[in-house]
Amino acid sequence: MPIYTAPTKDAQFILHEVLKITESSVPGYSDLESDFTGAILEEAGKISTEVLHPLNMVGDTEGCTLENGVVRTPKGFKAAFDQLRTGGWPGLDMPEQYGGQYMPYVIGTAVGEMFSASNQAFTMYHGLTHGAASAILAHGTDAQKDTYLPKMITCDWTGTMNLTESHCGTDLGLMRTKAVPTDDGSYKISGEKIFISSGDHDMSDNIIHLVLAKIPGGPEGIRGVSLFIVPKFLINEDGSLGARNGVTCDNIEEKMGIHGNSTCVLNYEGSVGYLLGAENKGMRAMFTMMNEARIGVGMQGLSQADAAYQNAVEYAKERLQGRAVTGDENPDGPADPLIVHPDIRRSLMDQKSFTEGARAFLLWGSSMIDASHRADDEDAEGLVSLLTPVIKGFLTDQGYDMTVQAQQVFGGHGYIEESGMSQYTRDARIAMIYEGANGVQALDLVGRKLGQDGGKHVMAFFAMVMEFGKTNKGKDEAFDRDFLEPLKAASKDLQAAGMYFMQNGVKNPNHALAGSSDFLHLFGHVCLGLMWARMGLAAREALEGGATDAAFYETKLATGRYYMARRLPATAMHLARIESGADTVMALDADQF
């Protein structure tokens, strides 16, 4: 069975030595002393490794079942869910008013990574609930908040998000689900929704579905979409559960992975629904949560990559196969461990430098969410809005590739389900697709976010990178050469790509959009380069300060040097592709394919 160790020490390093969160003026951050966050992360790590991780393969193997209209989760899920609930984890960053602990989002992310890494399919049950509760928190009436939030924050009731229909995923303006107003102010919801994660199950007393639907006679397309609360069981005036609402699970989808999560086809037949937010403003209500939801999916990319990586390392140390080309390293054994081989190293270093860089990127992004929500910092809000498609698209594309690399270290054993390595790739695959497929992220980045507020946020990003270089240059020649110069070169590639879009995208927007996925990846590499430069700096400072755990910081520096030397050169390739423009991309007529 695979192993998993929660990356507590690494998260602590990022929070306290790189982001230095307690020095931030964001409300709530001054409480986040190292001992305190350490204790939370230790506890979350314990639940991850002892409770969630042992159920990961069980969930994959058993999957969810639908029998006589009842959906059952895999054996052990319900008890684990109760344990999570008892520990108060689902409400970690939710308002105290409704029973949460109101911890900053950055802590929620650090904890969420561990939960997701140990069991992604399981973590989606409370993850989706968190998303639905956030929507009610942002757009609900006081009465709605009082009715739903206390139960949802404890996960006594769970939540779902219902967007997709069989003929429309990205283009929600095409949706057909209807919401007909009734005399009592509620609506009758009718239609079929598909791909509903955690759509039905046996782990909570009630399920609160948030459903996008169109009110007949409203505006055409996306402007006529509204959001509704549709509980599985209606709620009586006294808060107790009433009659079953008209929503049924018709089918559980057979998927490539995340089998432990019940991905349902939900059928609404005149179900009672309550408007959430304003009529025809359903998409706006969804959008307010989108940054967080997308960052959460980016986190899944990291989480599966890290879990897979840990197993690849373990296997590479234990599996004896072949001899080091530079001389036997295990002369008394029948062969050397895999880890002596340079190409295995290359693969492990790809994985290690990605996961640690990604973790920093994710926590940095999460800290900007906090600054935006808790301190109304508009610059932080703008920057994280720009970076959100990068976090989602880059971390899930690359995270998936890393699970494939980790699986490859196992050779034939990685292809056998017993090793658990196939599950990591199959589970990681979904993150490239849901919450906006990565092509849509690239479109959002290039088509919308780059030019947002007159391009102010991307300019701020470039200024930040430049400022970082200027401030830290000239103190240590090796650091300049290994970190600052590669970062500068990569950032120049990113600027050149942006310039290309500006100069050519106006004449023909296809010149920008044909390079959108390359731009997203180019941007992602620069962000991880920046993270590694910041981590390298923090590590150097710790070493100069006489840190006792020198090996930890030396390892950080070496891993950072790897990223800068071996991964950042991808930026030039992405730039070359971008600068080749749309002509070769759009040359063929559809029937020439």
Next chain:
Amino acid sequence: MPIYTAPTKDAQFILHEVLKITESSVPGYSDLESDFTGAILEEAGKISTEVLHPLNMVGDTEGCTLENGVVRTPKGFKAAFDQLRTGGWPGLDMPEQYGGQYMPYVIGTAVGEMFSASNQAFTMYHGLTHGAASAILAHGTDAQKDTYLPKMITCDWTGTMNLTESHCGTDLGLMRTKAVPTDDGSYKISGEKIFISSGDHDMSDNIIHLVLAKIPGGPEGIRGVSLFIVPKFLINEDGSLGARNGVTCDNIEEKMGIHGNSTCVLNYEGSVGYLLGAENKGMRAMFTMMNEARIGVGMQGLSQADAAYQNAVEYAKERLQGRAVTGDENPDGPADPLIVHPDIRRSLMDQKSFTEGARAFLLWGSSMIDASHRADDEDAEGLVSLLTPVIKGFLTDQGYDMTVQAQQVFGGHGYIEESGMSQYTRDARIAMIYEGANGVQALDLVGRKLGQDGGKHVMAFFAMVMEFGKTNKGKDEAFDRDFLEPLKAASKDLQAAGMYFMQNGVKNPNHALAGSSDFLHLFGHVCLGLMWARMGLAAREALEGGATDAAFYETKLATGRYYMARRLPATAMHLARIESGADTVMALDADQF
């Protein structure tokens, strides 16, 4: 259900207009007139689409079962196997003396791609038989050939290859399976072999296992390995089947994909085995087949990519979602088809330019196998030996990535097994692993093949690329700019990488091996660049000659231009990684991971 159309026209273009096979002096090639090969490919395409393809998802869903010691293949497999057998397909390129048709290997490859694309798991049953028969053909005594080949070439008996044991895959010197000589000249084979594709099943009367084992008292390690023929049923003097031999299937592995193929754990308990070739020369016997086997796996990479691509194109044309940024292209419909979106195009062009380039590469490589076998062309043998790890590693790595891209075009529907797109990625995944994991291919390329015969073959490759450029330059400015110049630049990157290895690998071999996977990919891109330049040239000549099907050739040129502009820039990135050397790769001690 997925679709599949056999790429007959494209294969014909490569065989006759690019490789111009009938002009070759290789014995047998002059018979390969276009009408003749066209008829073969049409027929193979028909069986692929009508018989094998409909069973592809069945095989994935049902898998193979082991009950009371009997292995059963999925419903319909046996009837399809009989049909293939009746058509004489398994013996297509086998000697006439044993019942084959002795067609060139290049035709076997073109046909094999279609079979594999329509049903990889199924095609492995006769594919492995082909490999085992080739080994007997190359190393068997006349009596062995007479006993086994006629039955194996018709697939009345199928074959397997038994190398791996649970503790050794790549490093076969560690193997424990024993072969004890008996008085009658046969051996008693004892041991457990794992990952045996087509290891047991219900589609043939007998199964001829080729088993690597050690004769006690022989040399240590890999030099003490011999190869044995171990039939499932012993064969009586009159050729009829006798008693059951002591080999049993203990388990069918649960795998990520190729569920339709029975991957068995085989247990040999004093089984009767017959030495094939010389004692302790088992690895040499395996090696003679390795080039072909690896080219066959490279073919699988292409085949899954092409099948997945065809479905992605179909979906992109049919699925209506969003609007073209340059104006509605389906104004009367609710939305435009996906194919209008630049990033979808980019993905489809990545796939298309890969599959067509890969097909040319594969058929070119196969033609060199023919030149080597049929005309004793040592240069061809040396060059294809150099390129074999590139064909295997590059085409399966990239082929896998392309199935992932094709799946991505489907959005959420691609993650649902019903669409069939997950199966393409899961089936394609194995080709990166078996027949030598791709890291081992990279090691073979850089550690062995580059320097083979004093580096003669890689020099010949460079000379060929240079000669191609010189011969064809200056006739058409656009062709020079779009094809020859990018090819030259990419080839220079490859030369620079080779030079780096020469200058640094001697001091420290890790400097070469740390860049081996990058080198393999760099080499692969240059090969596909060369293929596209050759195809582009052929297309231009056809257009200048007034070809009636101008659209076909225009499409070729446009697709080639895409590859040169958008894919070849990867060579510079691989070179940068290679030139960063081994220092960052090998910096950490094992316990720092």
